[in-house]
Amino acid sequence: MTLPKNKSRRVTLDDVATRARVSAVTASRVLRKPEMVSADLRARVDSAVRELAYVPNQLASALASSHTGRIGVIVPSLTNGVFGDYLRALHDVFIPAGFQVLVLNSHYLPGREEKAIATMLGQFPEAIILAGIGQTTQARKSLQQAGVPVVQTMEMTDDPIDINVGLSQVGAGYAAARHLFDLDHIHVGQISAPHDSRSRKRVEGYMQAVGEFNAVPMVISADQPSSVPLGGQMLIELMSRWPKVTAVFCGNDNLALGALFECQRRRIRVPDDLSIIGFNDLEVSACAYPSISSIATPRYEMAQRAAxxxxxIIRGTGTRPKQRQIDLGFRLIARDSTGRAG
Amino acid sequence: MTLPKNKSRRVTLDDVATRARVSAVTASRVLRKPEMVSADLRARVDSAVRELAYVPNQLASALASSHTGRIGVIVPSLTNGVFGDYLRALHDVFIPAGFQVLVLNSHYLPGREEKAIATMLGQFPEAIILAGIGQTTQARKSLQQAGVPVVQTMEMTDDPIDINVGLSQVGAGYAAARHLFDLDHIHVGQISAPHDSRSRKRVEGYMQAVGEFNAVPMVISADQPSSVPLGGQMLIELMSRWPKVTAVFCGNDNLALGALFECQRRRIRVPDDLSIIGFNDLEVSACAYPSISSIATPRYEMAQRAAxxxxxIIRGTGTRPKQRQIDLGFRLIARDSTGRAG
DNA sequence: TTGTATGATGATTGCGCTGTCAATTGTTCC
DNA sequence: GGAACAATTGACAGCGCAATCATCATACAA
Structure with a gap:
């Protein structure tokens, strides 16, 4: 009988070849380019593969072909709903194309991101997709040296490592604040968890609008990860510090949701007493009561475009697109949580 | 000068060795077991590594040592808040121990899970952690054949593939329903998205309680992924079909949140008109208004224990623990969304 | 019949690294 | 002074697969 020589060992291509009475090369071809092999041998190899339950060793395959079929993705958070759509888009494009998507988490920390990038590069991905543009100098260097396509997403930069697909976070923050000023609010506050560097950009946008409308900046930020309850806490802080506030721009929809609950708890009517706008337009914002105004960001499209x-680039032998910076914009979604002042 | 022979090629261990004027083996040792190398050579190699910006090829390393340092994790959803704590625990244990955590998503579909398991096994993980016990026969076979530790989590089974760390979903579902009956509710409904097999187990628990209290089962389920808005829709359906319902057990906290919003929208007072209990005790449940009762599941502890x-097992040369089934239990968290009937 | 083109199959080599064992050096003890 | 030993270091083979080129059989044209 033709059994694996060593029982305790994994089944290799050689075992398959031996069993099918062909050379290893032919067995390999049946798996990769079946049309190059005659029907007879192909059937023999196929059944040997099935009988032995052969699973190709991707490690060896990748080492020999220097082609890993892996796409590296680094996001700052897995649980943030924002990255659900984003990762879904990446899967939707890459999986059918025969690539694996490898996701690492940077926890919103540049240091962790640098480590994640190094780890990722050790896996020899064929491309890398990053959320954000704030990579460390060291990380940028490694990425450039790696010689694979790199796409920075989620925000815009004048100096991309390679390709940049995003939107203007400052502009989007401005639009959110502007929406409140346009509703004649004068005392417009801002709450955010500045862990997230994009959140800080949105505050910049808010500051622009504040300047433009000659308003007083009222910003509360907390040195901890964003969460729903944090939104409530920061709202209290904001209102106790600036009691006249009638509208608040929350750095993201989770904070907005927390703020909304806190209003309900304190019998603050939304939007009559306080207008609330969030950011990112998560699913929950549309079905909250009252529904929460937000800025919709093209997360799915952004990741899709990047992919x-x-x-x-990979298929076209490395030719980069003409346009290396792509701005996908954003949309203001006005709902019931924001209303006219007074 | 000792530069890489081929400029367009990646830096290899040989390049480092040449530059440091040592053998490749020594260079390798400096990186893996520095204490075995003299300080002099160690310094030379270290600086060569730095100067050449050498990144070890994990592929080759894993192939040669048959030790990948990877832990495979398969979860049904990344965006579900439940798996945030879970993944965090895994990282907290594995990263400091020098392992990489590889996460794949099965989207609550056994077929996708089977594929994910196959993909994972091709990467030669040193262990596999699964959410749930409902793997396909084929998947079970591959896992057993792989010869690595496998831990099934999130629920209990009498027939684990290898190790099982979880809690009784039926029991937890019973506890949730029981909580409502104990508050003298008679017309207790249940809404859930049965995509999730654990959710179905909870319905079983609900049915047990219904039987015990001689109540009428009132179950609504939707053939789509769970989401916040779905909770609202199913609540409407439940109440229009059984108008007498005064309490509802929601399959998870997102559905409960959606149900709560729908109540606010329709001026149904919670808990006066309707009691709501969720499942999983996500962060948002505690800070909603009113705060939502729930069943707290030991997600962090479960993943930690599994890790x-x-x-x-990996370090102790494969010895399995005495106990292969570990039940970590659950806790009923009674909050403001559930109140006495009448 | 011979020569040539075509397609199918196999032998060999090497991807970059680590496990193993041999070789070398220095050290200690009697 | 030499044996015995430990501490370093290096040579070599091989992990499992794919790229490359060589070989072989067949078909067809001249």
Whole structure:
């Protein structure tokens, strides 16, 4: 009988080849380019694969071909709803194209991101997709040296490592604040968890609007990760510090949700007493009561676009697209949580 | 000068060795077991590594040592808050121990899970952690054949593939329903998204309680992924079909949140008109208004325990713990959304 | 019949690293 | 002074697979 020589060992291509009475090369070809092999041998190899329950060793395959079929993705958070759509888009494009998507988490910390990038590069991904533009100098260097396509997403930069697909966080923050000023609010506050560097950009946008409308900046921020309860806490702080506030721009929808609950708890009517706008337009915002105004960001499209660009580069032997900076914009979604002042 | 022979090529261990004027083996040792190398050579190698910005090729390393340092994790959803704590615990244990955590998403579909398991096994993880016990026969076979520790989590089974750390979903579902009956509710409804097999187990628990209290089962389920808005929709359906309902057990906290919003929208007072209990005790439940009663599941502890068991097996040359089934239980968290009937 | 083109199959080599064992050096003890 | 030993270091083979080129059989044209 043709059994694996060593029982305790994993089944290798050689075992399959031996069993099918062909050479290892032919067995390999049946798996990768079946059309190059005659029907007879192909059937023999196929059944040997099935009988032995052969699983190709991707490590060896990747080492020999220097082609890993892996796409590296680094996001600052897995649980943040924002990255659900984002990762879904990446899967939707890459999996059918025969690539694996490898996700690492940077926890909103540049240091962790640098480590994650190093780890990722050790896996030899064929491209890397990053959330944000704030990589460390060291990380930028490693990425450039790696010689694979790199796409920075979620925000815009004038100096991309390679490709940049995003939106203006400052502009989006400005739009959110502007929406409140346009509703004649004068005392417009801002709460955010500045762990997230994009959140800080949105505050910049808010400051721009504040300047433009000659308003007084009222900003509360907390040195901890964003969460729903934090939104409530910061709202209290904001209102006790600036009791005249009639509208608040929350750095993201979770904070907005927490703020809304706190209003309900304190019998603050939304939007009559206080207008609330969030950011990112998560699913929950539309069905909250009252529904929460927000800024919708093109998360799915952004990741999709990034993925498509990468596929084009990989398949097109490395030719970069003409446009290396792509701004996908954002949309203001006015709902019931924001109303006219007075 | 000792530069890499080929400029367009990645830096290899040989390049480092040449530059440091040592053998490749020594260079390798400096990186893996520095205490075995003299201080002099160690310094030379270290600086060569730095100067050449050498990144070890994990592929080659893993192939040669048959030790990948990877832990495979398969979860049904990344965006579900439940798996935030879970993944955090895994990282907290494995990263300091020098392992990488590889996460794949099964989207609550056994077929996708089977594929994810196959993909994972091709990466040669040193252990696999699964959420749930409902793997396909094929998947079970592959896992057993792989010969690595496998831990099934989140629920209990009498027939674990290898190790099982979880809690009784039926029991927890019973406890949730029981809580409502104990508050003298007679018409107790249940809404859930049965995509999630654990959710179905909780319905079983609900049915047990219904039987015990001679109540009429009132179950609504939707054939789509769970979400906050879905909770609202199913609540409407439940109440229009059984208008007498005064309490509802929601399959998870997101559904409960959606149900709560719908009540606010329709001026149904919670808990006066309707009691609501969720499941999983996500962060948002405690800060909602009113705060939502729930069943707290030991997600962090469960993953932590699983990780520790795995480390012990890997380090202890494969000895399994005496106890292969570990029930970590659950806790009923009664909050303001559930009140006495009448 | 011979020569050539075509397609199918196999032998060999090497991807970059680590396990193993041999070789070398220095050290200690009697 | 030499044996016995420990501490370093290096040579070599091989992990499992794929790229490359060589070989072989077949078909067809001249």
């Amino acid at each position: 498509e660009i990468i596929l084009e | 520790e068991i795995i480390l012990e």
